Amino acid sequence: MTRPRSSPDLYAAAAAALLVTAAVLVGRYVYTYDDLIVGWPPLLGRWDPHLGPGTPAAVLVAAGVVAYGPAVAARLPWRALLPAAWGTALAWTWSLALIDGWDRGIAGRLTTSQEYLSVVDRWHDVPATLRDFNGHILLHSPDNWPAHVAGHPPGATLTYVLLDRIGLGGGGWAGALTITVGATACVAVLVTVRALTGERLARRAAPFLALAPAAVWMGTSADGYFAAVAAWAVALLALAATRRSPGWAAGSGLLFGLTCYLSYGLTLFAVIAAAVLVLGRRGVRERPVLLAALLAGAAVVPVAFTAAGFDWWEAYRLLVTRYYEGAAGVRPYAYWVWANLACTVLITGLATVAGLRRAGSVLVRRRAGGVLVRRRAGGERADGARAGEVRLAFLVAAGLLALLAADLSGMSKAETERIWLPFALWLLAACAFLNRPRGWLTAQAVLALLVNHLVATGW
Numbered sequence: 001m002t003r004p005r006s007s008p009d010l011y012a013a014a015a016a017a018l019l020v021t022a023a024v025l026v027g028r029y030v031y032t033y034d035d036l037i038v039g040w041p042p043l044l045g046r047w048d049p050h051l052g053p054g055t056p057a058a059v060l061v062a063a064g065v066v067a068y069g070p071a072v073a074a075r076l077p078w079r080a081l082l083p084a085a086w087g088t089a090l091a092w093t094w095s096l097a098l099i100d101g102w103d104r105g106i107a108g109r110l111t112t113s114q115e116y117l118s119v120v121d122r123w124h125d126v127p128a129t130l131r132d133f134n135g136h137i138l139l140h141s142p143d144n145w146p147a148h149v150a151g152h153p154p155g156a157t158l159t160y161v162l163l164d165r166i167g168l169g170g171g172g173w174a175g176a177l178t179i180t181v182g183a184t185a186c187v188a189v190l191v192t193v194r195a196l197t198g199e200r201l202a203r204r205a206a207p208f209l210a211l212a213p214a215a216v217w218m219g220t221s222a223d224g225y226f227a228a229v230a231a232w233a234v235a236l237l238a239l240a241a242t243r244r245s246p247g248w249a250a251g252s253g254l255l256f257g258l259t260c261y262l263s264y265g266l267t268l269f270a271v272i273a274a275a276v277l278v279l280g281r282r283g284v285r286e287r288p289v290l291l292a293a294l295l296a297g298a299a300v301v302p303v304a305f306t307a308a309g310f311d312w313w314e315a316y317r318l319l320v321t322r323y324y325e326g327a328a329g330v331r332p333y334a335y336w337v338w339a340n341l342a343c344t345v346l347i348t349g350l351a352t353v354a355g356l357r358r359a360g361s362v363l364v365r366r367r368a369g370g371v372l373v374r375r376r377a378g379g380e381r382a383d384g385a386r387a388g389e390v391r392l393a394f395l396v397a398a399g400l401l402a403l404l405a406a407d408l409s410g411m412s413k414a415e416t417e418r419i420w421l422p423f424a425l426w427l428l429a430a431c432a433f434l435n436r437p438r439g440w441l442t443a444q445a446v447l448a449l450l451v452n453h454l455v456a457t458g459w
Contacts, residue, residue, distance in 0.1 A: 008357060009354035009357060009358070009434070010354075012353050012354050012356075012357040013350040013351075013353050013354050013443075015353075016345045016350055016353040017345075017350065019338070019341060019342050019345060020042075020342045020345050020346060022342070023041065023042040023338070023339040023342035023343075024041060024042070024342075026041075026335065026339075027041025027042055027335070027339065028041060030335075031332070031335060034330070035330065035331070035332060035335075036331055036332075036335065036414065037327045037330060037331060037414070038414050038415075040455050041339065042336075042339040042340070042342050042343050042346075042414070043343065043346065043417055043451075043455060043457060044414060044415050044417070044418075044457070044458055045455045045456050045457040045458050046455070046456050046458075047454065047455060047456075048454070048455060048456035049453065049454050050099070050100075050453060050456070051099070051453065052098060052099040052100055052101050052105070053098050053099075053101060053102075054094070054095040054096060054097065054098025054099040054100075054105070055099050055453070057091070057094075057095035057098070058092070058095035058096050058099060058448075058449060058452070059449070060095075061088070061091045061092050061095055061211075062092070062211065062445035062448075062449065063445075065088060065092075065207055065210060065211045065441060065445070066211075066438055066441045066442050066445060067438070069088075069206070069207030069210070069211065069437075069441060070204075070207055070437045070438060070441075072084070073085075073203045073204070073206040073207050074203055074204075078194070078199060081190075081203065081206060082187050082190060082191070085186055085187055085190060085206050085209065085210045086183055086184055086186065086187050088210035088211070089183040089184075089185075089186045089187075089209070089210045089212075089215065090179065090180065090183040092210065092211055092212075092215050093179050093182070093183055093215040093218050093219040093224075094179060094219065096215050096216050096219060096448065096449075096452050097175075097179065097219035097220060099452050099453060100452075100456070102172075104456075105219070105220075106171070106172065106175035106176070106179075106219065106220055107170070107171040107172040107175055108171055109171065109175055109220045109221070110160065110171050110174045110175060110178070110220060110222065111170075111171040111174075113146055114146040114147040114148050115146065115148055115149075115222075116148060116149060116156060116157045116159075116160045116174075116222060117160055117164075117170075117171060117174055118146055118149075119145065119146065119149050119157060120157075120160060120161050120164050120169070122143075123157070123158075123161045126158070126161070126308075127308050127309065129154075130154055130305065130308045130309050130310045131308070131309030131310070133145075133154050133310055133315065134310070134311060134314055134315050134318055136150070137150045137315060137318040137319060137322050138318055138321060138322050138325070139322060139325045139326065140325075147326065148222070150319065150322055151319060151322070151323070152262065152263050152264070153260070153261040153262065153263070153264060153305075153310070153312060153315060154261070154305070154310055155258060155261030155262045155301070155305070156222060156226070156261075156262045156263065159222075159225070159262075160174050163177060174220070175219070175220035177225070178219070178220045178221070178222060178224055178225045179218070179219045179220055179224070181224075181225050181228045181229075182218045182219070182220075182224030182225050182227060182228050183218070183228075184228050184231075184232070185218075185224070185227045185228040185231040185232075185422075185425050186206075186209035186210055186212070186425065188228065188231035188232045188234065188235040189205070189209055189231055189235070189425050189426065189428070189429055190202045190205065190206055190209060191235040191238070191239065192231075192234050192235045192238040192276070192395070193205055193392060193395070193429055193432070195235075195238040195239055195241075195242045195243075196238050196241075196242065196276065196279045196280065196391055196392075196395060197388040197389075197391040197392040197395070198385075198388040200385070200388065201388055201389070201392050201432040202432070204431075204432040204433075204434075204437070205428070205429045205431055205432035207437060207441055208351060208352075208355075208428050208431035208432075208437075208440075208441065208444065209425070209428050209429070209431075211441055211444055211445055211448075212347075212348070212349070212424075212425070212428055212444070212448075213346065213347055213348065213349045213444055213447050213448040213451070214347040214348065214421055214424050214425065214428070215448060216347070216417075216448050216451055216452050216457060217347060217417050217418045217421060217457065218421060221418040221421065223263070223418045223419060223421045223422065224418075224421055225262075226259070226262045226263050226266060226421075226422055227421045227422035227424075227425055229255055229258055229259050229262060230255075230256075230259045230266050230269050230422045231422070231425060231426075232255055233252050233253075233255035233256045233258075233259055233269065233273070234252075234269070234272055234273060234276060234426075235252075236248045236249075236251045236252035236255065237249065237252040237256075237273055237276045237277070237280075237294070238276050238279075238280065240252055240280075240283075240290055240293075240294070241276060241277065241279070241280025241281075241283040241284055241290065242280055242283055243283070244283045244286060244287045244290065245290075246287070246289050246290055246292075246293040247293070249290040249291070249293035249294040249297065250293040250294070250296060250297035251297060252294055252297065253293065253294040253295060253296060253297025253298035253299070253300075254297040254298070254300055254301065255297075256269065256273065256294075256297075256298050257297065257298045257299065257300055257301035257302055258301045260301070260302070260312070261301050261302070261305055261312070263422075264316050264319065265406055265411065265412065265419065266422055268402040268405055268406055268423075269402065269422070271398050271399075271401055271402040271405070272395070272398045272399055272402055272426060274398070275394060275395055275397075275398030276395070278394070279391055279394065279395065320411070323411065327413075327414070328410075328411075328413050331413040331414055332413075333410055333413060336412075336413040336414055337407060337408070337410075339414075340407050340412060340413070340414075340416045340420075341407065343416045343417045343420070344403065344416065344420060344424060344427075346417060346447070346451060347417050347420070347421065347424045348424050348427050348428055349428075349443065349444040349447050349448075350440075350443050350444075350447065351431050351434060351440035351441070351443055351444050352427050352428050352430055352431055354431075354434060354440065355396075355427075355428075355429075355430030355431040355432070355433050355434055356396065356400065356427060356430045358430065358433035358434065359392070359393040359396045359397065359430045359433060360393070360397075362389050362390055362392075362393040362433070363390070363393045363394065363397060366390045366393070389433070392429065392430075392432060392433075393430075393433075395426070395429065396426060396427060396429055396430045398426075399423055399426030399427055399429075400423075400427060402423055403420055403423040403424075403427070406419075406420065406423065417457070
């Protein structure tokens with residue numbers, strides 16, 4: 001792997017730190033709370049230095065990954081690495097959440113007045129509720145849905161309704177499900193990176209995905225669960241393209257369809273899916289049935305919800321109106337269009353910024369050199385290491401493009417530290433380009449621990 005000198009990485013990290021500092025200072029001293037409607041700009045939360053029962057565990061997990069993560073990821077058999085990454089992500093997320101204690105950190109997160117569990121009792125008749133869902137989106141509508149329920153398609157709420165129906169009701173079970181499923185997102189990203197770019201880069205990315213600062217918000221924001229569903233949709237698509245498997249393609253389509261009924265904004269995952277199809281175009285050309293299977297799978301969830309009486313397009317139109325009836329109608333676009341990016345730095349870390357700089361450098365050199373990037377059935381070409389880097393840089397760039405589209409849309413003003421979790425995980429893969437991983441992992445861990453101990457995050 002080409003290893004540029006370290007100073008440009010540090011410059012990129014320093015610029016990102018300055019961006020966060022500017023967002024904090026401008027948010028505190030130029031705008032007021034009534035302008036931004038967040039307690040500790042650019043984050044939704046409040047200044048609240050504290051320790052908790054999860055503090056020792058979080059420090060131990062961080063120290064273990066920093067000390068042994070890169071070596072273990074390089075040597076562990078691949079089949080063992082995936083559950084190890086999942087287990088580490090689980091331990092990291094649980095310990096960070098428990099810094100706030102069981103009630104505030106886990107059991108109470110999804111039970112507040114604006115969250116999904118607050119309306120579970122209104123879903124006695126699921127088909128009837130789906131038919132009537134759009135009638136409660138606007139603020140002036142009778143019995144209007146709380147913010148998070150109104151702001152998402154009903155698939156999000158229905159997840160927790162079904163969990164309640166099988167006897168696992170309450171915030172504790174909902175939090176546990178969200179953390180457990182959300183932690184699998186790092187495994188999905190690793191599977192995708194390995195399938196499209198090679199195992200070496202996936203192994204290098206593994207410690208950074210397991211120790212992501214995003215875990216502060218993955219436990220237990222429902223967006224962490226959404227991130228996992230979207231990530232597995234991409235992973236199955238990568239497997240379908242590289243293994244020429246219609247079954248994987250149909251599974252990918254099914255999850256893509258579900259993703260669109262969990263969050264309207266995750267339709268932007270079409271950008272990442274397109275990147276996967278470009279990288280796997282050889283397999284798609286050889287087996288066009290893959291596209292048919294993908295589309296067939298993608299139709300299942302939309303057809304089911306439409307047949308049940310839910311109109312996605314009408315709901316989205318009403319949501320835009322509801323969005324500007326609430327805080328979004330007050331929050332200034334001129335601040336959030338760049339402060340959102342400061343939130344992204346906080347959930348992905350300075351290491352990711354340095355990794356993105358290197359990814360950009362790889363793409364620039366590729367364009368200048370005209371390197372042809374292809375993956376053959378028998379493995380990568382003789383210049384496989386170089387080709388793998390270009391492919392990974394392309395995949396990461398797609399994730400960044402989707403995130404920037406969300407930013408410019410104006411439909412994500414504040415709270416992007418949770419809303420953009422699904423996109424942020426794909427940026428973390430850029431850390432595979434970094435050398436001296438222990439130093440960068442230390443920076444990632446310190447950032448997450450500081451945020452979780454100094455700010456009472458909320459949504």
